[in-house]
Amino acid sequence: MKKNQEGELLKSQVKNTELGKEIFEKYMPKKDLNRKAADYMEKHVSVKTISRFETCSSWFQHLTNKEMSVKRLHKTDACGNRFCPICTWKKAKKDTIKISILMEAVKEIEGKEFLFLTLTAPSVSGEELREEIDQFNQAINRLFQRRNVKRVVKGYIRKLEVTTDQEKYVTEELYKRKKDYYDYRGLKVGDPNPTYNTYHPHMHIIVVVNKSYFNMPSEFISKAEWLGMWRSCMKDNSITQVDVKKVRSTKTSNSNAVLEIAKYSAKGNDLYHSEAVFDTFYMALKRRQLIVYSGMMKDYVKKFKDGKLDRFKKENEDEYTHLLQSVWKGSTYGSKLRELTQEEMEMYNERAKFIEEGEDID
Incomplete structure (x- = not known):
């Protein structure tokens, strides 16, 4: 050369x-x-x-x-x-590989399956964000202590994500993304955006369950039941939806569940939008444990660190x-x-x- x-x-x-x-x-x-x-x-x-x-x-x-x-x-x-854009990018790449390996190991060794659960609540102001995240964490703990949940859940990985809406008016992109919401409010592109300058914390959770979960009525928890329990745990009946689905693949390249859990807690476009927005994210997220492993998944993290899952790594x-x-x-x-x-x-x-x-x- x-x-x-x-x-x-x-x-x-x-x-x-x-x-x-x-x-x-x-x-x-x-x-x-x-x-x-x-x-x-x-x-x-x-x-x-x-x-x-x-x-x-x-x-x-x-x-x-x-x-x-x-x-x-x-x-x-x-x-x-x-909060470093380079380090969070590299950590997300490593977490993606790690979580995929953990799930493959649990599936093969323990014979388990997985749910992908997303829990949300209405958006809040920047001043309310830190307190809202505290409320989320307390509600999650209450949810997984529920008798019918505790009976079927063998472990989980959860990740906090926070987004912000900094568009003063409804853009075409926003309208496509939240069409049902804007139609319900009677809003169109160009109208003032009712969620401008608000923050939306939500929790992505990979839940470990037995294979029998999906065909045993005594174990299965419907979407409506998850919503009812989440409303109760959050003490907020204004929550309109949760999302829950079976994880079809644990492979990194085509698993939305793995990618959602491993990605950043705050997208770069949101986090570095302005100094005021960054300050809000920083004060709300500093010193927090953003990704949490529990139950069987916590046990398998130790196995991963001890090299006992190396055979699941791509050579x-x-x-x-x-x-x-x-x-x-x-x-x-x-x-x-x-x-x-x-x-x-x-x-x-x-x-x-x-x-x-x-x-x-x-």
Whole structure:
């Protein structure tokens, strides 16, 4: 490959590879957003924390090959902050794989099935959001202590998600997404939006049940029953719906349940919409446990950490021969590619089979 005078790979050479697409199409926009987020964070954290936040992913190394057609994150200077756009993206990717493995293991070893339950309530103002999330958590605990629920539920994974509506008027996109609601209110595109500047917490839950749940009347809980119990636990009869369905697949690529549980608690477009919106999210979500494992799923998390579920991991068959180091240079990443030594190649390829992407291989 041709190199410039500084001995670095030309951006165009990297950009047209599989690895380059990830760096320039996924990392760079998040790195740009990271700087915006850092400005919002300043008032909330220490100078040391903001410094680490601002420099997150200022460099990283990928194991790859000469053509850069395979990729695996090897090392980086991640900050690990839950409000960092880069770290939340990478954590969501790891959680997706982890949850899929947990579900596959529970299904095969324990012979269980899964429900995907979504619990909602009416939107609230920013001032009410933190208290509303507290109410959600208390109501969830009450729900799963109900006798008929406790009898059939063997464990669960739950994830809090919060969205916000910052459109002053009903847009075409909003109308398509909430058509039934707007039609019921007699609203059309261009009308003032009644949910403007409100926040909508909701809970996605993967519930473990016996196979018999779906054909035993004594075990099955109807959607209407879930709604009635949720209203009672939330002490709010204005709640109009819950969503509950059988999980048809536990495979990462086509399981909405896995993807919903693993994704961000707040979408980037919402979280970084403005400083005022960010402040609301920050004060409501800081120091919260956003994803919770209970019962059988909590037991299997320990098995996962102890390596007892490694046989459920997809075997990594890529062969890595080179190391690409990328360094942030203010507006883009500059990259250098070097060939691995024979010792490195043997060690990294062997260990890459067993270590999750994103963890140090050294």
